[in-house]
Amino acid sequence: MSICQGGWSALMWAAYKGRVEVARLLLEKGANPNITRQYSVYPIIWAAGRGHAEIVQLLLQHGAKVNCSDKKGDTALHIAIRGRSLKLAELLLRNPKDGHLLYRPSKEGETPYNIDCTHQKSTLTQIFGAKHLSPSECDSDMLGYDLYCSALADILSEPTMQPPICVGLYAQWGSGKSFLLKKLEDEMKTLAGQQVEPLFQFSWMVVVLTLLLCGSVALVLGLAVDTKLAIAVTLSLLTLL
Template structure:
């Protein structure tokens, strides 16, 4: 046992030839082959097996020589054990398998050899993590691809409800996110705090991941436990590029958080003209300027409390109606005023053509009358 622990090949050889038992155990039921495998003494592992050491023995926690060798990435020891019939699916301490510990250590070559033995790639550790979950969180792109090629399930959540995709997004691993999306990872699962992969990508401010996830048609209105949609979060972060991406994919400007604030409340309170312009790009969202939050504030009122009005910069200096009592339920005063300012500009010369394109019943005639 001491020779195996210290890596003394000649001493071990001599003792074995003189009849020393290769399967004696010491403290914690540790066999000599376990010591040799865990410390990377491949020659001694080979020697012990040749003299009858049990390849699938285990310590008091159930951890085998293969798990010990894989845990440290001792490739030669792993190979000696595999060639001699080591059980790739035996579980050790904390429900760890050889594959899980090899992945945790990022040992690509060991992982490849284990996968050749067709292990159960969907086994989990005590926290519910599969090998794929661990690789995705750690950013081991090559290992992730090997596991996906081996047929591992992509939608097994851990004990906290996080999916492999969410783990990859939180880690900022773009290539892994793409690989998982290509394998139809479920994009709408809510993990911790009811956050989806899309929400996490927004929170991380990663435009590339947001764009990739949006191409898979996720639910853009899925809320967190604080009732925040991805659009509300992006607006709070003042991330103009992500706000544009979400709006292009149909995210609703009318969604509200737990305070009753829309993205428009947040943009105007934050004095961001660019964000306000983006959020008001669709004329029908003009009505949201007069929608109160739980405190009774409207985006219009918030803007009025500031000396320099954002809305006047966007729509011109004409009067903006603070209420909808005049029948303008769509908030079209803003748009007719802005267009009228352009058309009545003295430098404008006819002929001028104004085209309005919208669905039937959306208020084109109403807007034209206001414009006139």
């Protein structure tokens, strides 16, 4: 990929100027979506800063890093939330695994979540609905934990699975490993409860039919043999049932 005057690549210019077709052509021809030269700014940062959502989408489709940042430590999500761009924010948070970027601080300590909280009308609420987004709440849907737990629980609850089984979680401190394990445990208990069928279900119809059967046996035996014997046999049948 040739670099234009000033250290800009053709893809950088296309992202900055909003030239969608040029960007598409360059990416289809193998242009690096994560190339950076001038000011150490990536094409996705240029596109987000200028509000070019369609180019941001193209870059993401061709492997652009959603977690890259500029010299201030701002990611494209910082820029989208600061600019109140709902469309850009939705694109950047489409993958649940990227939810942690909401709490990634810039060099000035700002996170996209904190930036959103300073506005009266929340952009994030419009995306995720009216629910708590505080990292202390550890929102499982945003972090993609529901997806992970469901998949792991299905594997670990497989009847043919033989112990011992070891599951390892490797992540930085404070990333929610304990929360994920607890959620996995709850998911497996739910699956186990669904797989176990009750041994007996009470039914008045069964009781009535049982009494009728025993009564018929008692009547036949009482008429044919002995009343006391009939009562004894009936009680024995009821005990067995």
